[in-house]
Each structure stands twice: as C-alpha cells, then as structure tokens.
Amino acid sequence: MSDLRIAVLGVGIMGADHAARLTTRISGARVAVVNDYLTDKADQIAAGIEGCRAVADPLDAIADPDVDAVVLATPGPTHEKQLLACLEHRKPVLCEKPLTTDVESALGIVKREADLGTRLIQVGFMRRFDHEYIALKSMLDTGELGRPLVLHCVHRNPAVPPNFDSAMVVRDSLVHEVDVTRFLFDEEIVSIQIIRPAANPAAPQGLADPQIAVMRTASGKHVDVELFVTTGVGYEVRTEVVAANGSAMIGLDVGLVRKSAPGTWGGQITPGFRERFGQAYDTEFQRWVDAVRDGRMVDGPTAWDGYAAAAVCEAGVVSLNSGGPVEVAMVSRDSIPGA
The missing domain is CATH 3.40.50.720 (NAD(P)-binding Rossmann-like Domain)
Structure with missing residues (x-):
C-alpha cells in the first residue's frame, strides 16, 4: 500500500x-x-x-x-x-x-x-494516547480500584502567549481535563463552576490566573482542576483518581531524584508540553x-x-463571568443517529 x-x-x-x-x-x-x-x-x-x-x-x-x-x-x-x-x-x-x-x-x-x-x-x-492515562483508564475499567468517586487534576504552564485571556484558560487549557474526565469515567459532565482565587501578581493585567474548576458528572462524580498557566516554573499535569478501594495518580514527573549537600532534594520539571506528551x-x-x-x-x-468538550467549556466561560455553577446544555447523543 x-x-x-x-x-x-x-x-x-x-x-x-x-x-x-x-x-x-x-x-x-x-x-x-x-x-x-x-x-x-x-x-x-x-x-x-x-x-x-x-x-x-x-x-x-x-x-x-x-x-x-x-x-x-x-x-x-x-x-x-x-x-x-x-x-x-x-x-x-x-x-x-x-x-x-x-x-x-x-x-x-x-x-x-x-x-x-x-x-x-x-x-x-x-x-488519550499517553501511556500513563491509558494505564489509569485500564485500572478503572478492570475495577481494580473499585468505584471511582473523585478526580483531582492540576494543569500548570510556565507561561502563555500575550493574547491569552481568562476565557482561554477554560477553552484552551481546561478543555483537556474535560476530555480526560469523559475518557476516564465514560460519562458526560453535567455542571461546572469556575472559581477565581487571588490572582498571580506575575500574570498579565486582566488575566484571571489561577482558576479552579469544579465539575460534576452525570452519576455524581466530583472533579476539581487547578489551572495555573503563568507559574514561571515548568509544565505540570497531574491526575489523581480517588475510588472506593484506593487511589492512583499519574503525572508525577518522576525521573532522576537527586539528594545532595547541603540538604537538597529534587529533580527536573518538564519544561513544556512537547516533552511531556x-x-x-x-x-x-x-x-x-x-x-x-x-x-x-x-x-x-x-x-x-x-x-x-465545547459544551462544557461554553458553560465554564459563563461560570467564569458569573462565579456560580452552570448546567451544561447538550443534546442527547441518541438524538443524532451515527454520532
């Protein structure tokens, strides 16, 4: 061929x-x-x-x-x-x-x-094609951890382009956690709330950063996401599932861990998305x-x-502006044969 x-x-x-x-x-x-x-x-x-x-x-x-x-x-x-x-x-x-x-x-x-x-x-x-996410998905599908209950996520970037605004934190960054949630749990997200903590002094004027997203799935699972796109440190993406019989976390970025005098401990943080994914x-x-x-x-x-993902992020932008929880408006998938 x-x-x-x-x-x-x-x-x-x-x-x-x-x-x-x-x-x-x-x-x-x-x-x-x-x-x-x-x-x-x-x-x-x-x-x-x-x-x-x-x-x-x-x-x-x-x-x-x-x-x-x-x-x-x-x-x-x-x-x-x-x-x-x-x-x-x-x-x-x-x-x-x-x-x-x-x-x-x-x-x-x-x-x-x-x-x-x-x-x-x-x-x-x-x-969905990352080895760690695939392993986490397999663990959930086999029931090894029991019923999943809570998903904790962290999404941090060292910096973003100058035109990056508060809504883009939802549409361009959170969108990945939205898809991860649907991928891991095999169900839709029905509500979302965006919370604005105290802003990072180093963030560009007008950019609400960090943000906290709180989402609820159709069966009542809780998802929270810390979004912090101007850390100045490195690229960090972590995901932890808490289930009835235990928990599992990916994205710890554990390569070489160094201990040296005088009393220092540490390693390397992934510099960007290319290296991580x-x-x-x-x-x-x-x-x-x-x-x-x-x-x-x-x-x-x-x-x-x-x-x-677009429907959830649209509701997220509404919540970003209102501060309250917003229901996600979606048509039923069954209403579109072949979708």
Missing part, C-alpha cells in the same frame, strides 16, 4: 511539529501539501520536505487530488469551514482542538458527519494513519467528543 498523502493546514508551532512528526517518525504517510496564512512559512516548511509543496488556499489544499487526508492545526475560528470542506470531499481529518469555537457550529459538524453515514473526523485530544502525539498520529489506511478512518476522539 502506498503512503497516505497528507495535507497539513497551519504550520505554526503545532503544525510544524506535526509535519516533522509525519516526515520522520510516522510510517505509512508523507506530507504532500502544506498551507498557512503566512505563505513564507508554508514555503519554508515545504522546501524542507521531499515531494511536498505549499498551497496558498486551505480549501484548495483540502480539495487537492494529491491529498488523501488532512491535519488541521489552523486557528480555531477557521475549523468549521475547513471541516465542512473535508466532509464534502470525504477526506479523513485529524483536527486539533477545538472542533469549532462555539457549541452551535460544533453540533452542526457532528450532524453533518452523521448525515454522511461514516466517521471522518478525529479530534486531537492527545492525552511527545510520545502521546506520536502514538496518536501513527494510530490515525493506520486507521485511515485500513479504512476505519478514526481511531480516537470523535466529533461528538469535540462537541461535548
């Missing part, structure tokens, strides 16, 4: 990483086309990949007859139009979160895909390529998962 010919749309930090990943670490695929609104950047990336060319218009890149599948690493506001084009041309697509930037358009994507009768959209929630991205992309090549098209989070 010949290599899958992939178009990478958006070759900023994430897209450039994905183009390099597909070129050097993923088997059965090659990057045939790249696109970016910064055409010089697209030309630069294309020049470094054998047999690759830059296409100026993203919709032309999707429609290109030399493209079998698409990776979307473009800004969220462009996703709806680009995903609809992928569906129109029946091309499998791995879409970095968010699916779209609002609940209504995300639901529209889910419905349009369901109308086709085949799943073509996979959403890039890469934590590099394996997860590689696994995610290899499994997606394999699924597309053998006709399954999707092997991971679906458009429905993207819609569900």
Whole structure:
C-alpha cells in the first residue's frame, strides 16, 4: 500500500511539529501539501520536505487530488469551514482542538458527519494516547480500584502567549481535563463552576490566573482542576483518581531524584508540553494513519467528543463571568443517529 498523502493546514508551532512528526517518525504517510496564512512559512516548511509543496488556499489544499487526508492545526475560528470542506470531499481529518469555537457550529459538524453515514473526523485530544492515562483508564475499567468517586487534576504552564485571556484558560487549557474526565469515567459532565482565587501578581493585567474548576458528572462524580498557566516554573499535569478501594495518580514527573549537600532534594520539571506528551502525539498520529489506511478512518476522539468538550467549556466561560455553577446544555447523543 502506498503512503497516505497528507495535507497539513497551519504550520505554526503545532503544525510544524506535526509535519516533522509525519516526515520522520510516522510510517505509512508523507506530507504532500502544506498551507498557512503566512505563505513564507508554508514555503519554508515545504522546501524542507521531499515531494511536498505549499498551497496558498486551505480549501484548495483540502480539495487537492494529491491529498488523501488532512491535519488541521489552523486557528480555531477557521475549523468549521475547513471541516465542512473535508466532509464534502470525504477526506479523513485529524483536527486539533477545538472542533469549532462555539457549541452551535460544533453540533452542526457532528450532524453533518452523521448525515454522511461514516466517521471522518478525529479530534486531537492527545492525552488519550499517553501511556500513563491509558494505564489509569485500564485500572478503572478492570475495577481494580473499585468505584471511582473523585478526580483531582492540576494543569500548570510556565507561561502563555500575550493574547491569552481568562476565557482561554477554560477553552484552551481546561478543555483537556474535560476530555480526560469523559475518557476516564465514560460519562458526560453535567455542571461546572469556575472559581477565581487571588490572582498571580506575575500574570498579565486582566488575566484571571489561577482558576479552579469544579465539575460534576452525570452519576455524581466530583472533579476539581487547578489551572495555573503563568507559574514561571515548568509544565505540570497531574491526575489523581480517588475510588472506593484506593487511589492512583499519574503525572508525577518522576525521573532522576537527586539528594545532595547541603540538604537538597529534587529533580527536573518538564519544561513544556512537547516533552511531556511527545510520545502521546506520536502514538496518536501513527494510530490515525493506520486507521485511515485500513479504512476505519478514526481511531480516537470523535466529533461528538469535540462537541461535548465545547459544551462544557461554553458553560465554564459563563461560570467564569458569573462565579456560580452552570448546567451544561447538550443534546442527547441518541438524538443524532451515527454520532
């Protein structure tokens, strides 16, 4: 079978990483086309990949007859139009979160895909492919810990871009814990509250950081998340499940632990998301390529998962502004056959 010919749309930090990943670490695929609104950047990336060319218009890149599948690493506001084009041309697509930037358009994507009768959209929630999250999920599924009751999460970044605002803490950071909760517990989140502790003095003016998210699942499980995106320290993601017969924690970042004079103890903190989740991205992309090549098209989070995450985050932004708990408004999955 010949290599899958992939178009990478958006070759900023994430897209450039994905183009390099597909070129050097993923088997059965090659990057045939790249696109970016910064055409010089697209030309630069294309020049470094054998047999690759830059296409100026993203919709032309999707429609290109030399493209079998698409990776979307473009800004969220462009996703709806680009995903609809992928569906129109029946091309499998791995879409970095968010699916779209609002609940209504995300639901529209889910419905349009369901109308086709085949799943073509996979959403890039890469934590589902991380070895530690997979092990934790297996432990819960086998019942080793008994009934899970509580989920404690920590999500810390050393810094964020200058344009990062308070709502983006919910939409861009918390969204991962939203998907992790649904992945681990296999149920929907029904309410969310965002609490604003005292702000970090080092945070940019107007950025509410840290934030605390408190979520409740359909069966009553409690989830709390500390979100702190301007720590200035490192990248820390921890997840602890507390269950009837014990607890389990991942993300302790335990590599070399050093003890030395005079009485110091410690090790290294992961500097960024690439180092922490590099394996997860590689696994995610290899499994997606394999699924597309053998006709399954999707092997991971679906458009429905993207819609569900958008619905929770939308309620989270409402709570961020009101301070109180907000019910998550979602349609029933059963109401959309094939979703």
